[in-house]
Amino acid sequence: MAITRVQKENIVEEGKKDLQESGVVLFTDYKGTSVSDLGILRTTLKEANAKMKVIKKRLLKIILNDSGVNFDPTGLEGQVAAVFARGDVTDIAGPIYNFAKTHEGFAILGGVNVREKVEIPLDLIIKIGTLPSREVLIAQLVGTIAAPLRGLMYVLKGKSEK
Template structure:
């Protein structure tokens, strides 16, 4: 086996491992972005805990086929970048979508969440879902509100009884 083939097989194995490990994957066309814009995008993705890579489409297709995601091939045309979210499933879509609003050269193509492939419109909907931390904060807030109301009612009852007993 020649060295080039070995390198390609290693790269396919690496891509396959990343696709398996990621909670979500977003494919985007980045053609036309300047180096400065790409640097800003990469920084935003890094801060959100998202890995951002550019691989040869043919190698990604091979890795995806090994994972049973054959239909991803239609989205791997031309220069395509891959954003991999390992902790927050919405982070790659959210960061890329927000960046694409002000940089028209970046175009979302597709996404993968739990081995299910989503088209551009579905990825854009995914981008509008708040992060896990925000959802948890909202949930805790919804728990806290009724509890604080109960505490106020109980306190009012206590104060009323104290004033009645003082009379």
């Protein structure tokens, strides 16, 4: 069923509002992904303060151009869904990457940093998506810093017992 011009204008206005509230927009190809699986992804994204919307590529181009973002989504392959995130790319790259890894047919296509109005390369999004969470990285850093101190403590404790 074709949508009317008024409906398209409403979609564009709502998209502009979402874009203004976002820091990052990632584009995904959801072809072949079931509705229930997309529902699971939407729930995960909601927890990460993001939302996914299916918007026609032509309308996405209008939304981005009107907001001053120089990116043309019409060149993207497949059925495109836009993920609008209020935070940074690090907040949503992981959940989307993990979902793409476990669901055949779902793929990350690229992204845009809305605040800086620049494209985010696909390889950078994938690299960020493979990183562990911030909490895990902090724990690893603390462990790395504490290991030599712990070793020194054991040596000093051994010397004091002799």
